[in-house]
Amino acid sequence: MRRISLTAGVAATAAAIGPAPVLAAGALDGPVTKQATNVTAIVMFIAFVLATLALTWWAARRTRSAADFYTAGGGITGFQNGLAIAGDYMSAASFLGIVALVYSSGYDGLIYSVGVLAGWPIILFLIAEPLRNLGRFSFVDVLSHRLTERPIRLFAACSSLTVVAFYLIAQMVGAGQLIQLLFGLDYLYAVVLVGVLMILYVTFGGMLATTWVQITKAVLLLCGATFMAVSVLAAFGFSLDALFARAIAIKGSTRIMMPGNFVKDPLQTISLGLALMFGTAGLPHIMMRFFTVADQQAARKSVFVATGFIGYFYILTFIIGFGAIVMIAGNDSYLLRDASGAVTGLRGGGNMAAIHLAHAIGGDLFLGFISAVAFATILAVVSGLTLSGATTVSYDLYSRLVRKGQADEVAEMRVSRIATITLGVLAVGLGILFEKQNIAFMVGLAFAIAASANFPVLILAMFWRGLTTRGAVAGGTAGLVTAVGLTILGPGIWVKVLGFAQPVFAWDTPALISMPVAFAVIGLVSRFDRSVDRAAEDDVFEEQFIRSQIGIGVSSAQSH
Amino acid sequence: MDEALRKKILANPKYQRLISHRTGLARRLSAAMIVVYYGYILAVALLPQQMGAPVFEGGVTSLGFPAGVGVIVIAVLLTGVYVFQANRRFDPLIREIVEEAR
Numbered sequence: 001m002r003r004i005s006l007t008a009g010v011a012a013t014a015a016a017i018g019p020a021p022v023l024a025a026g027a028l029d030g031p032v033t034k035q036a037t038n039v040t041a042i043v044m045f046i047a048f049v050l051a052t053l054a055l056t057w058w059a060a061r062r063t064r065s066a067a068d069f070y071t072a073g074g075g076i077t078g079f080q081n082g083l084a085i086a087g088d089y090m091s092a093a094s095f096l097g098i099v100a101l102v103y104s105s106g107y108d109g110l111i112y113s114v115g116v117l118a119g120w121p122i123i124l125f126l127i128a129e130p131l132r133n134l135g136r137f138s139f140v141d142v143l144s145h146r147l148t149e150r151p152i153r154l155f156a157a158c159s160s161l162t163v164v165a166f167y168l169i170a171q172m173v174g175a176g177q178l179i180q181l182l183f184g185l186d187y188l189y190a191v192v193l194v195g196v197l198m199i200l201y202v203t204f205g206g207m208l209a210t211t212w213v214q215i216t217k218a219v220l221l222l223c224g225a226t227f228m229a230v231s232v233l234a235a236f237g238f239s240l241d242a243l244f245a246r247a248i249a250i251k252g253s254t255r256i257m258m259p260g261n262f263v264k265d266p267l268q269t270i271s272l273g274l275a276l277m278f279g280t281a282g283l284p285h286i287m288m289r290f291f292t293v294a295d296q297q298a299a300r301k302s303v304f305v306a307t308g309f310i311g312y313f314y315i316l317t318f319i320i321g322f323g324a325i326v327m328i329a330g331n332d333s334y335l336l337r338d339a340s341g342a343v344t345g346l347r348g349g350g351n352m353a354a355i356h357l358a359h360a361i362g363g364d365l366f367l368g369f370i371s372a373v374a375f376a377t378i379l380a381v382v383s384g385l386t387l388s389g390a391t392t393v394s395y396d397l398y399s400r401l402v403r404k405g406q407a408d409e410v411a412e413m414r415v416s417r418i419a420t421i422t423l424g425v426l427a428v429g430l431g432i433l434f435e436k437q438n439i440a441f442m443v444g445l446a447f448a449i450a451a452s453a454n455f456p457v458l459i460l461a462m463f464w465r466g467l468t469t470r471g472a473v474a475g476g477t478a479g480l481v482t483a484v485g486l487t488i489l490g491p492g493i494w495v496k497v498l499g500f501a502q503p504v505f506a507w508d509t510p511a512l513i514s515m516p517v518a519f520a521v522i523g524l525v526s527r528f529d530r531s532v533d534r535a536a537e538d539d540v541f542e543e544q545f546i547r548s549q550i551g552i553g554v555s556s557a558q559s560h
Numbered sequence: 561m562d563e564a565l566r567k568k569i570l571a572n573p574k575y576q577r578l579i580s581h582r583t584g585l586a587r588r589l590s591a592a593m594i595v596v597y598y599g600y601i602l603a604v605a606l607l608p609q610q611m612g613a614p615v616f617e618g619g620v621t622s623l624g625f626p627a628g629v630g631v632i633v634i635a636v637l638l639t640g641v642y643v644f645q646a647n648r649r650f651d652p653l654i655r656e657i658v659e660e661a662r
Contacts, residue, residue, distance in 0.1 A: 124643075303639060
């Protein structure tokens with residue numbers, strides 16, 4: 001029991017922290033066995049790949065300018081963008097991982113789902129519209145609006161690339177392991193395949209292809225999950241109480257209906273909540289989606305649509321998890337038993353709960369469908385991450401810093417494509433390098449950095465007139481260093497990677513400390529900043545504030 | 561944006577109204593979300609027994625289930641309230657302010 005709860009705890013932290021991959025990575029801490037090659041799944045997956053390549057071909061003919069590449073020319077509607085954002089959140093790991101969590105510990109799965117969702121309303125109320133009104137291609141535009149461009153872009157580009165790198169490595173490793181699990185494909189081939197496909201999507205199709213791949217997958221996943229949840233409920237005459245009662249009978253305890261081990265320490269839970277809530281608002285690949293819509297009205301609508309779909313999806317995963325408890329139990333084709341006949345786990349590892357349930361519901365055909373959707377999900381998420389990293393390199397660093405805004409469009413496009421390929425190759429290489437490493441800390445770290453470095457600088461740049469460039473760079477750096485430092489000293493790296501017995505810092509998530517550090521340093525340095533900085537002048541702030549509120553003078557992402 | 565235009569917009573009572581209404585709404589809704597979410601977290605952390613108790617006499621569905629689903633539904637509803645208000649009240653104001661600034 002102790003062993004199980006530990007593994008589940010890692011998965012839970014991961015689930016809580018990340019829309020996904022840690023979860024995948026965390027839940028995959030257990031034994032991973034390569035599955036027999038799954039033919040139906042591979043046929044379905046090939047169909048998906050062909051469809052997305054056709055989509056990329058279509059998108060490539062419409063991706064001519066830098067604006068097209070970065071933001072799909074601003075031509076995505078609010079509803080489409082909402083689906084794409086939801087797709088970024090409904091990753092393979094959040095699907096498989098939360099179902100696995102509910103399967104093993106019942107109610108606790110819901111606590112993490114709630115945490116992941118709670119940040120979205122805040123993003124809408126505070127950030128979404130000013131972000132759209134002030135930025136053009138990346139959130140760094142918003143910062144450089146009144147802060148001195150060179151230092152702030154350099155800082156933001158560094159912290160963004162750090163966030164993207166950790167997130168991407170975690171995704172690649174999770175992807176390799178999952179695909180090995182689902183398709184019986186070698187880890188190496190799986191990672192290379194993901195890398196090649198994502199490079200194709202992003203290099204040729206830019207944001208347009210990346211968005212539509214994400215939308216396609218979001219719709220498939222929502223349909224598949226709905227079908228599973230409805231099938232489970234139908235088996236119990238659409239009575240949740242009957243479903244729960246049967247699950248309790250199988251588990252032999254009402255503990256699965258009760259909050260359990262993961263929330264023993266309220267302070268740590270709050271720290272996790274902060275990282276989730278405000279980290280989401282500081283993730284470059286999420287923020288870039290706000291520049292793909294035409295105006296603040298569409299930005300607003302997309303958050304509403306995204307919140308609705310994400311919430312709906314998480315309620316489904318809870319039902320699916322209980323469905324797994326009920327429908328997998330007692331079927332020896334899904335379970336592992338020890339010599340005495342006691343159930344010791346699931347075939348293929350804990351993450352397979354949703355996959356086994358798919359088989360129990362719809363046989364090989366539906367199993368193939370769900371496996372293919374899980375793979376598609378990984379592809380869509382890594383594509384978005386790669387595009388976000390490439391934008392940072394070609395737009396923030398090359399075009400704005402090196403060429404000082406004078407880059408010609410053809411050269412900039414070339415740089416963005418080279419950056420995409422480089423990032424893709426790096427991601428594959430690091431994915432292979434980290435295969436056997438414990439990378440459960442990575443998504444958590446990405447969220448902690450986003451919450452402690454990007455978010456404080458962004459929100460104060462929008463709303464605090466006293467902010468100076470030095471304050472922003474110093475405070476953002478302090479947040480970054482604190483988040484990274486405490487994570488290294490924490491259980492995720494100090495104990496699990498470096499092998500020390502006790503962590504120096506006891507928490508998995510440092511946000512409750514690193515966020516206040518960032519805000520305090522930004523405030524103090526700005527207050528005592530004696531340099532001449534136009535950022536803090538009243539009329540400069542007023543002008544930016546007016547624009548952030550009513551969108552006057554907003555640069556349309558439309559290129560023509 | 562030149563200084564004259566900035567002054568003109570700042571002096572427009574509609575702009576002042578937009579800012580105070582929108583800031584007020586955003587603050588109230590954010591506060592509501594934070595109270596609901598952290599209230600829920602504290603409840604599951606500090607009162608696990610109560611959250612695990614059945615909602616109905618004779619049933620097994622625990623109080624925690626409607627509570628968790630409730631937080632998700634409230635999150636969606638709050639975003640809905642904001643979007644509805646923004647579309648109905650703020651957008652017309654914004655259009656007028658931009659129009660009058662020309």
